[in-house]
Amino acid sequence: MHIYQTFSDTDLLSLFKSGDLKAYEEIYKRYWPLLFISSNKILQDEDDAKDVIQEVFISLFNKGASIEIQFSLSVYLYSAVRYRVLDKIRHGHTKDNYLLSLYDYSEASTVATDGKLLEKEFIIQIEKAVAVLPEKMRKIFEMSRNQHLSHAEIARELGISDKTVKKQIGNALKIIRNTINPVLVTALLMEMHSKIPIK
Known part of the structure; x- marks a missing residue:
């Protein structure tokens, strides 16, 4: 088991904000499958769901050290997915499934x-x-x-x-x-x- 897999979300976030890309990779591996399930449950389209998750992680990466999370990493990521899913649907950039x-x-x-x-x-x-x-x-x-x-x-x-x-x-x-x-x-x-x- 890689040592980063043993770290808590809080530790990973702290390391990522300090520039540790391996911490970011672990966050990605830890949450991508769960966020995909959440997104695809609504959109009912795997490509659209993957796009949403990719956008969320790109945004997370770009914010880097400047990111401010009020509650927890999981709440932050799920909220970001929810926002982007609803935005996709409101603007018609998704299938009707x-x-x-x-x-x-x-x-x-x-x-x-x-x-x-x-x-x-x-x-x-x-x-x-x-x-x-x-x-x-x-x-x-x-x-x-x-x-x-x-x-x-x-x-x-x-x-x-x-x-x-x-x-x-x-x-x-x-x-x-x-x-x-x-x-x-x-x-x-x-x-x-x-x-x-x-x-």
């Missing part, structure tokens, strides 16, 4: 407790948006969403190409995203992300 992640979260949360008005409202808005999709698009989306069929399975059943299925689902998600109240989406994302435990 996070909507499905939010829908799963809302359904589970609504079943668990009856007082989750935020989640219930989100589900209502999703269902209204799906109901007015063009018939073919709605059918493909519901086969994917409700029957949990793969693109290939849907393509075979409907006699169309995988590419057409993927495009129809992508278009459906864009329509749904543009229909739902963005304030509601942001609020639900923040609630969902706040419940991801900080290691």
